Amino acid sequence: MEINGKTRLCGLIGNPVEHTLSPLIHNTLAEKLGHNLVYLPFPVEEKHLEDAVAGAFGLNVLGLNVTVPYKSAVMPYLTEIDKLADEIGAVNTLVRSEEGYTGFNTDMPGLFRAMQSDGVKIDGESVIILGAGGAARAVAFLCASKGAKEIFLLNRSIEKANEVAAEVNALYGDKVCAMELNRFRELPKWRYLAIQCTSVGLYPNADAAVIEDEAFYEMIHTGYDLIYRPEETRFMKLVKKAGGAAYNGLKMLLYQGIIAYELWNGVAVSEEAASEILDLLKEKVSVS
Numbered sequence: 001m002e003i004n005g006k007t008r009l010c011g012l013i014g015n016p017v018e019h020t021l022s023p024l025i026h027n028t029l030a031e032k033l034g035h036n037l038v039y040l041p042f043p044v045e046e047k048h049l050e051d052a053v054a055g056a057f058g059l060n061v062l063g064l065n066v067t068v069p070y071k072s073a074v075m076p077y078l079t080e081i082d083k084l085a086d087e088i089g090a091v092n093t094l095v096r097s098e099e100g101y102t103g104f105n106t107d108m109p110g111l112f113r114a115m116q117s118d119g120v121k122i123d124g125e126s127v128i129i130l131g132a133g134g135a136a137r138a139v140a141f142l143c144a145s146k147g148a149k150e151i152f153l154l155n156r157s158i159e160k161a162n163e164v165a166a167e168v169n170a171l172y173g174d175k176v177c178a179m180e181l182n183r184f185r186e187l188p189k190w191r192y193l194a195i196q197c198t199s200v201g202l203y204p205n206a207d208a209a210v211i212e213d214e215a216f217y218e219m220i221h222t223g224y225d226l227i228y229r230p231e232e233t234r235f236m237k238l239v240k241k242a243g244g245a246a247y248n249g250l251k252m253l254l255y256q257g258i259i260a261y262e263l264w265n266g267v268a269v270s271e272e273a274a275s276e277i278l279d280l281l282k283e284k285v286s287v288s
């Protein structure tokens, strides 16, 4: 692609950003769709976050993704916040308007699109969410808003689980039951969709799962791990060993990026283009 006087810039702010796969998603999309656009990662120190957002606006940057640890911290510096992002309390995409940036959350719709593409449904399901951090919180809102029958939110520290449950329940009724992680044996003996939202099992600690007991996995018909490095996590292996279906978080990453790209450029990305980019992502993850 030729960079010229009309090239638009998008990027990622966070810390660290060195291992991000987002440039691969967005620069490939720009090339495929013939958009004159470049996407770059920007490592930003916390003390410079406000300046980074103001500076990006001053430089006519079209849009930004926001990653750890700024998904909530960036919110005071935005001129508007989309309803869904406001509910979740986290923003991962900034879209330029005339006055500043509007904050969106594409992680949650990204996971939903990933699940739809894998044929995994939430509606009517009994769901176990492992974790109560930023990702788990978004997933709890997703499951409640998409008609899960009941949600058990299991976390190492019960205080955080209680907080997330209270926030979701305030909007959706008594859907979420918070539990301490090590009390999983008290779960009603149904078959569950389990969504793994802790950081346990993330590369390089790939031989760990947040629950090791095989009895837990007997209850899981489908396991979705938000982690995608390694490609097959220990959680996924344990789900499969017990006879369930298991998926990693690579498609979630793909679709959160695609939805951001669609917001910035006012286009719809085809499933054909999405699957070509997924292949590139898989290649990259398997090599690293």
Ligand code: NAP
Pocket (backbone or CB within 6 Å): 068, 107, 130, 131, 132, 133, 134, 135, 136, 155, 156, 157, 160, 197, 198, 199, 200, 202, 210, 226, 227, 228, 249, 250, 252, 253, 254, 256
């Ligand atoms: P976070 O806010 O830091 O939350 C981490 C969670 O992991 C907390 O619930 C924490 O429990 C739990 N945890 C950490 N170490 C643990 C241990 N040794 N034993 C038990 N629980 C432990 O992180 P996050 O932003 O929610 O991200 C969570 C994971 O999702 C990360 O691996 C991230 O890579 C992945 N993710 C993937 C995507 C994607 O696009 N695929 C998007 C977002 C996030 P405590 O509360 O007890 O500390």
